[in-house]
Amino acid sequence: MLTTTTITEFEEVLGTEAVVTDPVALRSYECDGLTGYRVTPALVLLPSTAEEVAACVSVCAREDIPFVARGAGTGLSGGALPVAQGVVISVQRLRRVLSIDPDNRRAVVEPGVTNADISRAAAPYGLYFAPDPSSGQVCTIGGNVAENSGGAHCLKYGFTVHHIHAVDVVLPDGTLTRLGSHAPHQAGYDLLGAFIGSEGTLGIAVRIEVRLLPRPAAWRTLVADFDSLEAAGDTVTDIIAAGIVPAAIEMMDSLSIEAVEAAVAAGYHRDARAALIVELDGPHQEVASQFAEIQRLCRDHGCTHLRVAADADERAVIWKGRKAAFAAVGRISPDYLVQDGVVPRTRLAEALTRIARLADAAGLRVANVFHAGDGNLHPLVLYSEAAGQHDRAEHLSTSIAELCVELGGSLSGEHGIGTDKACSMPRQFDADSLATMRRLRTAFDPHDLCNPGKVLPTPRLCGERPGPYQPHPLETAGVIERM
Amino acid sequence: MSETTDPPQPGTSSFDDHHPPARNLLDDCVHCGFCLPTCPTYVVTGEEMESPRGRIYLMDLAAKGEIPLNDAFGSRIDSCLGCLACTTACPSGVQYDKLIEAVRPQLERNVPRTPTDRFFRAAIFHLFPHPGRLRLAALGGIAYRALGIRALLHRLGVIRRLPARLRALEALLPPVTLRDLLRRTPSHVPAAAAAPAGLRVGLLAGCAQRVFFGDVNAATIRVLAAEGCEVYVPRDGQCCGALSMHAGREDDGLERARRTIDMFERHDLDIVVTNVAGCGSTLKEYGALLADDPDYRERAAAFSARTRDISELLAELPPLATRHPLPLRVAYHDACHLANAQRIRSQPREVLRAIPDLEVADIAEAEICCGSAGIYNLVQPEKAEELGRRKAASLHAARPEVIATANAGCLLQIRRHIGEDVPLVHPVQLVDASIRGVHPFRDSAKRRLPHD
Structure with a gap:
């Protein structure tokens, strides 16, 4: 348990300046990039060396104090959500x-x-x-x-x-x-x-x-506009089928394009229904011949506009737009949820159609921006907290993740399960698989102190009622709150 | 500051009713964290509450009544340099400048500072915005150096034992000469050449600027005249309000803004020009700052629309005067209030590159503030020192023969940390030297360049 004696011990290890106890400062650590879940930690530690981290964890282990590691706090699945009565160990002073x-x-x-x-x-x-x-x-x-x-x-x-x-x-x-x-x-x-x-x-x-x-000898980057998401999706399938492995194939729909243009004016066309960003890198000659092939495939699928980056600056602008997409959605919607799921690449068009149907049924808008080459979707569910749409949005977002599993894909492509999707894990894994994972975890962390409550579902976290959104037990208990 | 007694009332904002941070501006932040690596205090401390995202989070909690306006919150706002680098990295378009400017006066009004803090800040605001008093203080500074008192106090270790803030004040004293102090800036200089535009330009002489950097003002006037402008320098001896506004002293800042507008309106000017980034960003905000004042609303907006930084104006004007070569490698340091607040990054570089043989070097971590930030290096000396050392290291690594930056505060801060070996100038001084065909450094101002 965390006591004043333990706090003193942490201060002796790290120096007082690296132990945050001020209640106001502690609140700034209560969530990461996923703000829907918030828990104020009891203490934040800022070690400066690997040895100091080890010393902090040793104290936690001895005193049975749960701890959560935190980097920049940009995670989108609540993986760095603190534990009440626990400590956050920030690695932001280990930056060498x-x-x-x-x-x-x-x-x-x-x-x-x-x-x-x-x-x-x-x-x-x-x-x-x-x-x-x-x-x-x-x-x-x-x-x-x-x-x-x-x-x-x-x-x-x-x-x-x-x-x-x-x-x-x-x-x-x-x-x-x-x-x-x-x-x-x-x-x-x-x-x-x-x-x-x-x-x-x-x-x-x-x-x-x-x-x-x-660094690759050459890069070529293009943006191809299409009249439909299907045409863009088919182009992706054909590029891969042609045996080309581009460095990246990204897709954005019209809502995402609108947001990106509002934020960084990267020169995407707002009237396009879908835009593909395709990038090749490698030796000059290989890149040149494959780039010509890709342009031909885009035209074959009826692309309405083709923009080829003229130089490194234009390439940077195109990517700046794509990479700002999540945060840029804040420009076109007061609130939004970022989803992350994977579908087999061949079922992209089907997934998008069904997402649109789910969105219509919920009466909400969904912007799509994703890594099309490997079927990693990032649907962004747009809603208004003030208009009381939160629960519907949360439900829609979860339905989309579970749709990905149903289509033969995965709950997460890269953002992790964290707090957000722990309760959906049984949709993808059977009881034996989950038990195997739990055994591995227990081998490393027998006392459940290391980032507890993440990844694997627990009755306490998930309640006993599956299905549509229910108030979280921790929420009802006033331990966490959602925005 | 000390703890306020009122406990927070959840649901009721802890801010008072006078211009609290707007709800829609707070909601713009989606907590993505893209601002973190651009924030000087975050770079130094690695602490979430010392980042723009963390500060906005705390503002949001205060607006929801979940935390009170107290010292714990106030100290996080005080430690913000106001460099606005975060606004350049934010994909969601958060207007952090408006948020911090709304919150600072709230804290000034509602959170009492400790007597020492109050006294130190009052002393600063009774000194710096007053050129007359500052000149007197600088005279004391000259005596302090010339009579060997400085060397003696350093040798005896007295300086080392001073509180950090006084130590910072002592170390920032620039090496002015008596000649600098007695220099009078002319109030009117006719154009030296006929220009198609024939602009009437008013120069803001500044307060610390005119005392410590009279040579920069002189260079600005010569360059403007050479480029065909008629230059007026109103002489009422008053500050534009930038220092006060940046420190949350709203009433004082607004009063100074009104007086500055009055002062320049007496001359019929096309352009008001400034060579101090911090002043310029405030002059350009007058329109927004005085939007509530029916007598000044429109005049302030017109004034802001007329304001230009000297580099901005020079980049707009077709060059008239011949530039002589200056074979120098220059590291240009972006002043935050120029690069971030006024988004003027390319113009000073263009203006410098127009000088034949001059090379502009890139520096690492160019977007990180040098730690000057108005009065920041006086009131938050520890963080400012660390940032100053960091900036000096980046500048040194670029191996410049001269460092140029367009803000009085940055010049003082960098001079303190870079030492004596690399000369520091305002970019306009290089333009001036190039036009006149003389060597740009002060100690050899009269020396002609070898190729002339």
Whole structure:
């Protein structure tokens, strides 16, 4: 339990300035990028070294205090939601790039370093870090490891898990150990594989050895407008069928385009029903021939306008628009929910039609922006809190995620399960699968102290009534509240 | 500041009724966090409540009556530099400038500061906006240096034992000379060349600007005249209100705004120009600030529409005077109130690049504030020092032969942290030197360039 003696102990380890006890300051930590769930932590700790993190966790383990690691707090599934009476361990003072080994294309970084900062540090060697979540300017590598984050370019380059050699972790009992190595194949259990994507439930990453890639010799980027989402979806299918693996294929519908244009004026056409952003990278010649092929495929499917980025600046503007899409939706709707699900690429058009039908039935608008190449949808449910539409929006959003499962896809493509979708897990996994996951978790964290309440459904969290939205038991108890 | 006694009433705003932060502006924030890496205090502390997102979150809680207006909240608002870098990164278009400007006066009115804090702030506001008093203080400063008192106090360790705020004040004292202090800026200078536009331009002489940077004003006047402008420099000796507005002293700031408008209206001007970024951003806000005042509403809007930063104006004017080569590598530091508040980034660089042989170097972390921020480096010395050191390191890494920046506060702050080895100038001083074909650095002002 957290007592004044424990607080003093934390202060002795970290210094008083790194222990936040002020009730007003603590409130700023009560949610991450998903503001619908809020819990004020009892304490926030700001360690500056891996050893300090280990010392904090040791105290938590000894005193039976639940703890939640937090990076930049940009997560969209409530993965960094604090626990009442628990502590938040922020890694925002572990922001050093420790070493870069350009010959072996590796870097060792602390968990609070952003994706953009890794690439910035690697740039002088002609290298970069490939995973590029849209929040890459601000989100931290520690959070990327926890969520196994993706991004627009994971179509070609894979997810975070494909770009990590090793992670030093603090286990829930305070042990500081290393998972993985830079050997291409590792003997024994793949603990690193288990850890990446565990959403902060198996320990805290404190040093990460990442893989760097040489910057491609060439890029080509285009934006193709279409009259319908189906035509755009069919174009995606044909590009993949042609054996081309673009670096990214993104799709936005007209509502998303409207929002993006209102926010950053990136030159998308507001009258397009759908816009595809296709990017190729690699050797000059290969990129040139495949780029011509892609333009031909776009025209074959009746694209109404084709914009080819003339230079690096225009490419940057196109991406700035796409990457600002979530936040930009704030310009066209007072409130919105970001959903994240996956459908088989071949069923994209079907998924979009059914999402539109669900939206109509709910009387709400849904904007779609997604990684079309791998079927990762990000439907944005637009609603007005003031008009009392919250519950309907929440219900619609959950229905969309569960529709993805029904179509043979997944509850989450990259944002994680977190708090938000723990209760939907039984839709995708049977009881044995969930029990296996629970056994793994218990092996790392037998006392349920490390980011408790995330990923796996619990009766306390999910209540006993499945189906449409019900007030959350914690909500009824006044422990959490939704916006 | 100390704790207020009223407990918060959930549902009832903790702000008073005079211009509280607007609900729709608070709701614009979707908590995405894109602002975090641009925020100097977040970069330094890594603390959520020291970020724009965290501050907006606390404002929102106060507006909902969930937290009171007290010292705990106020200290987070006080620590904001007001650099507005966050507004350039925000995809949702949050108008943080309006939010922070609404909240600061609320705290000034409703949260009593400690006697020491009150005294220190009062002292600043009785000194800096008053050029006469400031000149007197600077005279004291000259004596303090010249008589060896400074060296002695440093040697004895007296300075080291001063409170951080006084230490900051001491360290920021610029090395002015008696000649600088006695320099009189002319009140009217005719155009040196006939220009098609033939603009009548009024220059805001500034308060700290005219005392510490009279040479920048002189250069501005010469450049404007050379470019065919007739220049007027109204001399009423009063501050434009920027320092007060940025510190939440609303009534004082508005009164100064009215007097500044009156002062410039006495001359029939096409353009009002300023060479201080912090003043310029406030002059351009007069229209919004005085929107409630029926006597001034329209005049203030017209005044703001006429206001230009000197680089902005020079970029608009077709160049008349010949630029002589200046073979120098210049690091240009973006002043926040120019780059973020006025969105003037390209113009100063264009104006500098128009000088033959001059190279403008990029610097790392260009968007992060240097820590000056009005009176910030006096009232929040620790954070300001860390930011100053960080900025100096980025500037050094660019290996410049000269550093240029368009704000008096930045010039003082950077000079303190960069040391003596790299000269610091306002960009207009380089333009002036180029037009006159002389070396730009003060100690060799008379020296002709070798190629002339």
